[in-house]
Amino acid sequence: MTTQTLSSQQRAEARRRAVLYRVQKTLRRLFAYGFMSFLGFLFIFPILFMIVAAFKPNERVIADLASVRAFFPAPNSLTLANVRDVFSRVRFEHLAFNSLFITLVTVIAGLFVNSMAAYVLARLRWLGRTVMLGIIVSLIIIPLEAIAVPLLIQVNQMSAFLDALTLGVLGVLTLLFWRVVWNLAGQFLRDAPLVGAWPRVLRGVLQALLTLGASLPLEALIYFMVGQVREGGTWLNSYHVQILPFIAEPFSIFLFYQFFINIPRDFDEAAYVDGAGPFRIYWQIMVPLSRPVFATVAILKFLQFWSFYMWPLMVTRGDEYQPLMVGMDFFQTQAPIKWGSIMAYASMVTVPVLIFFLLFQKWFVQSVSSSGLKG
Amino acid sequence: MKTLIRRHFSGRRGRDLLIAWVMGGPAFILLGLFMVWPFIRGLELSTTNQRFDGSQAHRLSPWYANYDRILSVGVVHLPDVPQDVPYRPPRAGWYRSKTEQCKACEAEWSCKISDPQDATCAEQCGAICAEGELIFRWRGKNLDEIGLGKWANYDIARTFSLFGRHYAVVAKDPLFWKGLLNNFYFALVVVPLQSGLALLLALLVNQKLPYVNVFRTLYFSPVVTAMVIIAVVWKFLYNPDFGLINEMIRFVTFGKVKGFGWLQSPQMAMPAIIIMSIWQGVGFQMIIFLAGLQDIPEDLYEASAIDGANLWQQFRYITLPMLRNTTIFVVLTTTILAFRLFDQVNVMTPDGGPNESTATMVWYTIRRGWRQSEVGYASALSVVFVAIVLIVSLIQRSLVRSESALD
Structure with a gap:
């Protein structure tokens, strides 16, 4: 091999090319960033406008539209009047509680119910398993919109038998839930630094309190439901009519099922040999191993039921049981229509979820991308 | 048969069946109650005239009457446009709508273009008013008069013309x-x-x-x-x-x-x-x-x-x-x-x-x-x-x- 030294001319040429390359790269990057920022503006401007307008006096909202000021709060006219107006015209805090309560119970109970169903479908052999699996997969295609009207008739005239059946289901659910939480609480208390040394009786009381507290939403749901069912046959205008029909969901079961059948059987065989029953295997082996799919289903269901509109619109009257989405109609239909208040209301609903999204962005992105793995 | 039953309902299989229904039961029952049953109920309701207020419903005859109303659609050959299209809507048939200019002209000469006796109006405003849109008035109870009686239950969705002939798309539920x-x-x-x-x-x-x-x-x-x-x-x-x-x-x-x-x-x-x-x-x-x-x-x-x-x-x-x-x-x-x-x-x-x-x-x-x-x-x-x-x-x-x- 002979080594060649570059002539000065060649070296200059190389340097020139390096500079050219760097300029090209910078230009390409600038272009990419410019284009992405332009798109980013298109995606963010309605949200930005909404939040800024929420803090403006009512008349400035429209006056500022013709200029860039639509996107900037004017420091001298910053006001909370719109927010105050929202609170004085509707019971915002009550609507927010309704929305949170309905969404949380639907999501938490849904996680529990659907994952258990997926577990018995994926792991146990029992009569009718394949038929049930077939039914559930074919139910995925039926959109809620298609059964809304018959469902409305059904919840309007629930028979005593169906009331009892649903209450029974809820009862079984609570018992199972207590069993899980009881054990988790026991574990937690044993490992807790100070409490671990307490006498057993005291720890037991604390354990019971924790169990009841953790499952409080479910118990509250049963309490509300018993109260309404005793009054008459209709389910309309209540919490449970917005929750119970949507706890079990074929698509969630399917997502769980797909995840569970991919967990190696060795894990549960080992637990089985150690004397664990199916329920114990479910919550001590399967649940801890499948945290990602739980997060996926939780986030997808949260997004779906937080913005749920059609069904609550159909089954609620008045603000006692209405969620935030239906409460929005008030500002649109009741005079005076103040755009500042509408923007304030919209911001107050949107911003908490946006913050939540920014904090747990990784989980959101992961859950959305794994919803597509089905393909 | 007996062995089949024993195989499924006793021993480990039997225990699994029980556990499957205790653990999966809530989901299966809820799905059945709030998805499968409403769907089946919907099929049944669709053959009735049930209303939400709970008034007595009865089965329609024929049972597919609702479906017939939804899905019935047809194309009708409309009668030809007459020489003098009236400006006043007939009981059924063609008429010409009055444009704003036409109405202004009528007001100016204080006449009615829809009156055939009024010669001045036809002379002064005829050209302006001829710009009005051709509209087919479709009224179920009068369709018999122009020979379209069998479409009496249909409503007009839109009209179009092809090769100089006029057609209408009609449906029972446009x-x-x-x-x-x-x-x-x-x-x-x-x-x-x-x-x-x-x-x-x-x-x-x-x-x-x-x-x-x-x-x-x-x-x-x-x-x-x-x-x-x-x-x-x-x-x-x-x-x-x-x-x-x-x-x-x-x-x-x-x-x-x-x-x-x-x-x-x-x-x-x-x-x-x-x-x-x-x-x-x-x-x-x-x-x-x-x-x-x-x-x-x-x-x-x-x-x-x-x-x-x-x-x-x-x-x-x-x-x-x-x-x-x-x-x-x-x-x-x-x-x-x-x-x-x-x-x-x-x-x-x-x-x-x-x-x-x-x-x-x-x-x-x-x-x-x-x-x-x-x-x-x-x-x-x-x-x-x-x-x-x-x-x-x-x-x-x-x-x-x-x-x-x-x-």
Whole structure:
């Protein structure tokens, strides 16, 4: 091999090319960033406008539209009047509680119910398993919109038998839930630094309190439901009519099922040999191993039921049981229509979820991308 | 038989059956109660004239009367346009509408163009008034007089002319067909546009650039806003007089384009809903595409770069084929979502938009079943809706399958 030294001319040429390359790269990057920022503006401007307008006096909202000021709060006219107006015209805090309560119970109970169903479908052999699996997969295609009207008739005239059946289901659910939480609480208390040394009786009381507290939403749901069912046959205008029909969901079961059948059987065989029953295997082996799919289903269901509109619109009257989405109609239909208040209301609903999204962005992105793995 | 029963109901199998129903039971019972049963009940209700107020319902005869009303559609050959088209609407038949200029002319000469005796009016205003639109008056009870008696139960959806002859599309329930067409319009625009845009965004945020995640966050954030809430904000932005979107259009085009009527105009109402829906939903598909892109092995690109492939060739021959399954998934789910369109429409155009240009199938079903409490008829609409969704997705699936058979 002979080594060649570059002539000065060649070296200059190389340097020139390096500079050219760097300029090209910078230009390409600038272009990419410019284009992405332009798109980013298109995606963010309605949200930005909404939040800024929420803090403006009512008349400035429209006056500022013709200029860039639509996107900037004017420091001298910053006001909370719109927010105050929202609170004085509707019971915002009550609507927010309704929305949170309905969404949380639907999501938490849904996680529990659907994952258990997926577990018995994926792991146990029992009569009718394949038929049930077939039914559930074919139910995925039926959109809620298609059964809304018959469902409305059904919840309007629930028979005593169906009331009892649903209450029974809820009862079984609570018992199972207590069993899980009881054990988790026991574990937690044993490992807790100070409490671990307490006498057993005291720890037991604390354990019971924790169990009841953790499952409080479910118990509250049963309490509300018993109260309404005793009054008459209709389910309309209540919490449970917005929750119970949507706890079990074929698509969630399917997502769980797909995840569970991919967990190696060795894990549960080992637990089985150690004397664990199916329920114990479910919550001590399967649940801890499948945290990602739980997060996926939780986030997808949260997004779906937080913005749920059609069904609550159909089954609620008045603000006692209405969620935030239906409460929005008030500002649109009741005079005076103040755009500042509408923007304030919209911001107050949107911003908490946006913050939540920014904090747990990784989980959101992961859950959305794994919803597509089905393909 | 006995052994079969013993095999399933005793021992480990028997115990598993019990546990399956204790643990899975809540889900199975709830699904049965609130999905399967309403669906079956809907099939039954669709053959009745049940109303929501609980009044006595009875089975229709024939049982498919509701379906007949929904699905009956036809094309009618209309009678020829007469020599002198009247200006006063007849009991049934052609007439000419009066334009504003025509009315002004009438006022000026204080005459009536619809009066055939009035010669001055015909002379002075005849030419101006002849500009009026030709309209066919369609009234069920009078159709017999012009020989269209068998269409008495139908309503006119629109008229068109072909080779100098006039025809009308008629249906027993024109609004259903309008909704169906609007759904197809929405789906045909949104599915390719939204999928394509999602892919573009995914390619953009998949670049190895610093801070590229910021843009991913920006594009995704509309997804976490609630559709109903953000639709109200968009309704404000779309305002034709002072809406921000028209202001921006005027700004970008230096005032050459005055802006559009958006939700107030029959042509632009659906596009307005389409733009807003894509804006809200595209981030979701972007993330799915992004996951697909990140699954493509890097060495494929390196190998092709060595072979001298340019960016477009890499995209065409590596990225697209490798994203095939993802694309199919995105297209299938977006199509189903497009047919379920309701929230935006109900918030932005509660009465179905100008000329019912934003009415959709679900919107119409809810209107009949809930607002007008015609549960029986709405159940039939729901059944037809499920059938259409099923057919569309079956067609898509078979297309996908036949295409993969070619590979």
